[in-house]
Amino acid sequence: MKFSSKVLLILTLALSFTMLSGSYATAQEKMSMDEYNAQLKDWQTREANAKKAVEECASSVAALKTELAGITAETEKIWGEILKMIGTDQASVDAYRNMLKALDSQADGLLALSPEELFKRSDEVAALEAKLAEAKKNKISVLTEMQNLIASIEGKITQIKNKMPKAMYDNYTVVVGDYLWKIAGKKDIYANPYQWMRIYSYNKEQIKDPDLIYPKQVFKIHRECGPDEYLVAKGDYLKKIASNPKVFGDPTKWTKLYEKNKAIIGGDPTRLYPYTVLVIPR
Structure with missing residues (x-):
């Protein structure tokens, strides 16, 4: 008898628990649906606001395009007036x-x-x-x-x-037994002794007498003419040189050449040696 009472009690408690659980689940389900509906309403509001903002933005873009078109037209008009001017x-x-x-x-x-x-x-x-x-x-x-x-x-x-360098030259140090004719004739210099005048005229500031040079003197060995230099060739004379387009392009300016190079040419302007390096006064 006692055993039956206990079983009945247990069944009663189990049934009560099941009913309470069902009620709780229903409450939970109902609360989740409410939250969902609230969120949905919030999203719908946001979507409406976003669409409104897009429409306003599109309207602003259209207005800016119209304004830009006006500015472009005005700019083209002004540019056309400048070109015409x-x-x-x-x-x-x-x-x-x-x-x-x-x-x-x-x-x-x-x-x-x-x-x-x-x-x-x-x-x-x-x-x-x-x-x-x-x-x-x-x-x-x-x-x-x-x-x-x-x-x-x-x-x-x-x-x-x-x-760009003003001139192109190498350096040569005089040794015992050197003289200008001999130096000019060396293979690594000009391989032509007749070009001694090129060494002399290019180093006039330290060669006072072409027959007197000294060991350890350092001479500049002229290689290429710079924009303000002219290398005299056979058959040249001052008027001819002055008429050269790279010099003056005007034969009447030969006196300028002579005055600038009088120290190397000497007292007679008609006496001009080949391989003389002349300075062109600009």
Whole structure:
């Protein structure tokens, strides 16, 4: 009897627990649904706000595009007036820009050369400078963009000139028994004794008498003419040299050559020796 009462009690408790658990689960399920609906409503509100913001942004973008189109049109109008004022058109401006860029690239190429190579290509440097000087005469050069390009090229030309040596020469130290004829005849000098005058004229500041040179004197052995030098050839005379485009391009300026080189030429301007290195006064 007692055993049956205990079993009944246990069954009653188990049933009560099951009913309580079911009620709790239902409460939990109902609370989760409420939370879900609240979150859904929040998301829907956010979505609506986002759509509204997108519409406002699109409206602002459209307004900005309209404003930009107006500014572009006004800019083109002003640019057209500027081109008309300097008497040119867009095609000419584009061509001028490309020409300056080509000169700029040429300057970069020259600047990358060694000093020795630059010296040998001094004619190219002079030609580049002449082209730029001619380009600056064009009215298009007044445009700010072109002014900046021109300034860049001019700066590079200055760097090139500073990098390029004024003259190309080797050094030779006089030894006992040397004389100018003998030195000029050496294979590593000129291999031609008649070029003794080249050594003499190029070292006039330390050779007062071509027949008197001394051991341990260091002479400059002229190799290439710089932009302000001229090596006299057979058949040359001062008027002929002065008429050379690389000198003055004007035979009447022969007196300038003579006055500058009187110490080496002497009192008679008609007496000019081959291989004399003359200085061109600029």
